[in-house]
Amino acid sequence: MRKFAIVGALLVLSACAAAPNPAPLPPSGPIPVADRYAFTKLDQKTCPTEAKSFADWVERYEAFAYKGGQPKELIADAFENVKENPSITVKQSKQPEFVTPVWTYLSKAVSDDRVARGQQQYALNRAVVDATARQYGVDSGTLMGIWGIETDFGRNFGDVNVFEALSNLGYGAKRTDFACSEMTAALTIANRDRIPVSKMIGSWAGAMGHSQFLPSNYLQLAVDADRSGAPDLWTSMPDVFASTANHLTKAGGGWLTGVPAFVEVKLPLGFPYQQAELDLEQPVAHWRQLGVKTVGGMPLPELPGGTAIIVLAGWKGPAFLITKNFKAILRYNNSTSYALSVAYLGQRILGGPGVQAAWPTSEPALNLAEREEIQTRLAAQGYDVGKVDGVLGLKTRKAVRLFQAKIAVPQDGYANKALLLALRSQPSV
Numbered sequence: 404m405r406k407f408a409i410v411g412a413l414l415v416l417s418a419c420a421a422a423p424n425p426a427p428l429p430p431s432g433p434i435p436v437a438d439r440y441a442f443t444k445l446d447q448k449t450c451p452t453e454a455k456s457f458a459d460w461v462e463r464y465e466a467f468a469y470k471g472g473q474p475k476e477l478i479a480d481a482f483e484n485v486k487e488n489p490s491i492t493v494k495q496s497k498q499p500e501f502v503t504p505v506w507t508y509l510s511k512a513v514s515d516d517r518v519a520r521g522q523q524q525y526a527l528n529r530a531v532v533d534a535t536a537r538q539y540g541v542d543s544g545t546l547m548g549i550w551g552i553e554t555d556f557g558r559n560f561g562d563v564n565v566f567e568a569l570s571n572l573g574y575g576a577k578r579t580d581f582a583c584s585e586m587t588a589a590l591t592i593a594n595r596d597r598i599p600v601s602k603m604i605g606s607w608a609g610a611m612g613h614s615q616f617l618p619s620n621y622l623q624l625a626v627d628a629d630r631s632g633a634p635d636l637w638t639s640m641p642d643v644f645a646s647t648a649n650h651l652t653k654a655g656g657g658w659l660t661g662v663p664a665f666v667e668v669k670l671p672l673g674f675p676y677q678q679a680e681l682d683l684e685q686p687v688a689h690w691r692q693l694g695v696k697t698v699g700g701m702p703l704p705e706l707p708g709g710t711a712i713i714v715l716a717g718w719k720g721p722a723f724l725i726t727k728n729f730k731a732i733l734r735y736n737n738s739t740s741y742a743l744s745v746a747y748l749g750q751r752i753l754g755g756p757g758v759q760a761a762w763p764t765s766e767p768a769l770n771l772a773e774r775e776e777i778q779t780r781l782a783a784q785g786y787d788v789g790k791v792d793g794v795l796g797l798k799t800r801k802a803v804r805l806f807q808a809k810i811a812v813p814q815d816g817y818a819n820k821a822l823l824l825a826l827r828s829q830p831s832v
């Protein structure tokens with residue numbers, strides 16, 4: 404990593420000096436609000452739920468789309484080269500942001516190498532990024548952070564056609580409603596914006612272009628900032644950054660201008676860890692009263708609105724005070740590891756620090772079977788964990804806290820090996 408950092412730093416310096424091909428600025432004046440299509444949910448009865456084969460499923464969807472008014476030639480064009488792709492179904496069950504330990508995810512997502520390339524890309528695109536950030540009242544770091552985490556600054560959009568990705572999610576992964584709605588949105592985009600279906604490339608999850616918008620996000624939030632006639636998330640950087648900024652300000656609770664997404668904090672001894680939860684919002688004054696300081700030991704800054712404290716690796720790991728802006732990043736991808744990585748990547752690209760406190764990396768990470776065992780054992784003890792799926796979400800954390808209270812350990816909601824061992828030693832109920 405260190406070697407990469409030095410190479411990267413040199414690249415940044417040379418990029419600053421030469422500034423080759425700076426991205427063009429969008430035209431001045433207000434950016435038009437994206438068209439908001441009446442995007443009705445599809446009727447489950449007509450969207451194919453049963454099919455004899457992948458080809459049969461696609462055919463049924465094609466008939467459904469045609470009945471729904473999509474042009475016949477467009478449908479034929481969109482599905483002409485679509486093939487069954489079982490690897491998409493497999494990837495669906497292994498999303499790294501939900502199953503990798505946060506410190507492993509973060510060290511890959513915000514590597515020194517990526518920070519260096521982010522600084523280089525910021526130097527190249529700075530005029531557009533800063534102008535977009537000002538226009539929307541968001542910050543340049545977050546726009547760069549999202550670009551970096553989503554596609555590694557455009558190096559990796561994915562290479563799957565959106566219709567192939569979605570039809571495989573619909574048939575193979577049985578995400579029928581999601582796939583049908585998104586495929587219909589994709590056809591609507593192709594028709595409305597005259598975008599060739601072959602250009603609609605993205606990830607296995609159906610997310611397209613630099614900003615990895617699902618087709619429904621594109622319809623509702625993509626912006627034609629360069630006034631070419633349509634939003635272009637594949638080749639127009641003004642459109643990409645404006646669309647990302649529009650997503651941050653419009654999806655969910657909005658964006659507070661000039662407010663950081665998070666502040667790393669130090670919790671006092673005896674902190675009531677049951678209060679460290681994403682949805683338990685309090686004014687900053689509440690945390691001050693409990694003795695929470697910044698990680699450097701300073702008083703907490705003034706921050707507007709509700710704030711929450713999260714400890715993503717339990718009471719032994721770093722703690723973060725998060726604002727409404729952290730939640731706006733979560734609307735992009737509902738994973739706290741993802742949102743923290745976006746915020747840190749942006750902060751480091753702008754010259755700020757990384758995480759200060761140490762992660763408990765010496766604790767062995769739980770594998771899928773162990774995470775499911777924890778959920779199963781909690782359920783057997785009478786706690787509600789929701790679905791046993793190995794994803795330790797809010798319901799599982801609540802159940803973990805209740806069990807932690809019972810065995811008198813800090814109620815941080817964090818499931819680790821020690822918790823699993825404690826559960827195994829419980830008499831069955």
Ligand SMILES: [Ca+2]
Binds near residue numbers: 627
């Ligand atoms: Ca455009």
